[in-house]
Amino acid sequence: MSKTVPVGVSARHIHLTQEHIEVLFGEGYQLTEFKALSQPGQFAANETVAVVGSKGSFEKVRILGPARPATQLEISRTDSFAIGVKAPVRESGKIDGTPGVLLKGPAGEVQIEEGVIVAARHIHFHTSDAAKWGIKDQELLKVRLSGERGLVLENVIARVSDSFALDMHIDTDEANASGAATGDTAEIID
Amino acid sequence: MSKTVPVGVSARHIHLTQEHIEVLFGEGYQLTEFKALSQPGQFAANETVAVVGSKGSFEKVRILGPARPATQLEISRTDSFAIGVKAPVRESGKIDGTPGVLLKGPAGEVQIEEGVIVAARHIHFHTSDAAKWGIKDQELLKVRLSGERGLVLENVIARVSDSFALDMHIDTDEANASGAATGDTAEIID
Numbered sequence: 410m411s412k413t414v415p416v417g418v419s420a421r422h423i424h425l426t427q428e429h430i431e432v433l434f435g436e437g438y439q440l441t442e443f444k445a446l447s448q449p450g451q452f453a454a455n456e457t458v459a460v461v462g463s464k465g466s467f468e469k470v471r472i473l474g475p476a477r478p479a480t481q482l483e484i485s486r487t488d489s490f491a492i493g494v495k496a497p498v499r500e501s502g503k504i505d506g507t508p509g510v511l512l513k514g515p516a517g518e519v520q521i522e523e524g525v526i527v528a529a530r531h532i533h534f535h536t537s538d539a540a541k542w543g544i545k546d547q548e549l550l551k552v553r554l555s556g557e558r559g560l561v562l563e564n565v566i567a568r569v570s571d572s573f574a575l576d577m578h579i580d581t582d583e584a585n586a587s588g589a590a591t592g593d594t595a596e597i598i599d
Numbered sequence: 600m601s602k603t604v605p606v607g608v609s610a611r612h613i614h615l616t617q618e619h620i621e622v623l624f625g626e627g628y629q630l631t632e633f634k635a636l637s638q639p640g641q642f643a644a645n646e647t648v649a650v651v652g653s654k655g656s657f658e659k660v661r662i663l664g665p666a667r668p669a670t671q672l673e674i675s676r677t678d679s680f681a682i683g684v685k686a687p688v689r690e691s692g693k694i695d696g697t698p699g700v701l702l703k704g705p706a707g708e709v710q711i712e713e714g715v716i717v718a719a720r721h722i723h724f725h726t727s728d729a730a731k732w733g734i735k736d737q738e739l740l741k742v743r744l745s746g747e748r749g750l751v752l753e754n755v756i757a758r759v760s761d762s763f764a765l766d767m768h769i770d771t772d773e774a775n776a777s778g779a780a781t782g783d784t785a786e787i788i789d
Contacts, residue, residue, distance in 0.1 A: 485775060486775035486776075486778070487677055487771065487772070487775050498747055498748060498778070530748075557688055557754065558688060558720075558754065559753040559754055560750050560751060560752050560753055561750060561751040561753070562750050563749040563750055563751070564747065564748065564749055580776075581677065582677070582772055582775035582776040583776040585675065585676035585677050585772035585776070586676075586770075586772040586773040586775070586776035586777070587776070588676070588688070
C-alpha cells in the first residue's frame with residue numbers, strides 16, 4: 410500500500426498570543442481571516458507584523474490564527490541567517506531556550522524572550538490515517554520527494570490527532586532544495 | 600568501503616568572460632585573488648558585481664575566477680524568487696535557453712541574454728577517486744547528509760576529471776534544508 414501525502418510548504422509565519430495581538434494591534438483586537446489552512450480551524454490572517462533581528466528584518470510576516478497560548482515565530486534557516494537570529498530546529502510548541510526577537514505592529518512593539526524556531530518537518534495525520542498505515546505519534550519517518558531535485562527526507566515527525574488533516578509540512582529551504590511546491594505529493598517510504 | 604566526500608556549500612556567485620570583466624571593471628582589467636577554492640586553479644576574486652532582476656537585486660555577488668568562455672550566474676532557488684529570475688536547475692556550462700540578467704560593475708553594465716542557473720548538485724572526482732569507487736562521469740548518485748535534518752540527495756551528478764579534487768558541491772538551499780555546512784562529510788550510498 411503506497412503511503413502518499415500532500416505537501417504543504419510553510420513560508421515564514423508567526424503565531425501570537427491574544428496578549429501580544431493586543432499590544433501589536435490595539436486593545437481588544439481580533440485577527441481577521443484571509444484564508445483557511447489545511448488544518449481544521451487554522452487560518453492565515455490578513456494581519457502581518459514586522460520582525461526585527463540583529464542583522465536584518467522582515468517587514469511583513471504573516472500571522473496565522475487563531476491566537477495561541479504562546480507566541481512562536483517560524484522561519485527558515487535561510488531566514489535565520491538573513492536577520493541574524495540563531496533559531497534551532499524544533500517541533501512546534503517546544504520553544505524552551507529558543508531565541509527571542511523584536512515584533513512591531515501598527516499599535517506597538519513586543520520584545521519576545523523566546524519562540525523563534527526553524528520548524529522541524531512533520532506530517533499531520535488524522536488518527537484514522539495513522540491507524541490505517543500503522544504509524545504512531547512522534548514516530549520518525551523517511552519521506553521521498555520526487556523530481557529533478559528528488560530527495561529522501563529523514564527524521565520527519567509524525568503528529569497524530571483527531572483534529573488533524575493529512576498533510577506534510579516542510580519549510581521553504583526544504584521546498585527549494587527539493588523543487589517541491591504546495592500541492593505536490595510525497596511518499597512515506599519507511 | 601565507505602565512500603565519503605567533503606561537502607562544499609556554494610553561495611551565489613558568478614563566472615565572467617574576460618570581455619564582460621572589462622565592460623564591468625574597465626579595459627584590460629584582471630580579477631585579483633581573494634582566496635583559493637577547492638578545485639585546482641579556481642579562486643574567489645576580491646571583485647563583486649551587482650545583479651539586478653525584475654523583482655530585486657543582489658548588491659555584491661562574488662566573482663569566481665579565472666575568466667571563463669561563458670558568463671554564468673549561479674543562484675539558489677530562494678534567490679531566484681527574491682530577484683524574480685526563473686533560473687532552471689542545470690549542470691554548470693549548460694546554459695542554452697536559460698534566462699539573462701543585468702550585471703552592474705564600477706565601470707559599466709552588461710545585460711546578459713542567458714546564463715542564470717541553479718547549479719545541479721554534483722561531486723567532483725579526481726579520475727583516481729572515481730576509478731577506485733567504480734564511479735563514471737555523469738553517473739547519478741545518491742548521497743546521504745547526516746544529522747538532525749538528515750536526508751538523502753538523489754540525482755547528484757558525478758563529474759570526473761584529472762583536474763578535479765574530491766568535493767561535493769551543494770547550494771545554500773540544500774545546505775539549509777539538511778543543516779550541512781562546508782567541511783561536513785557526505786556519504787555516497789548508491
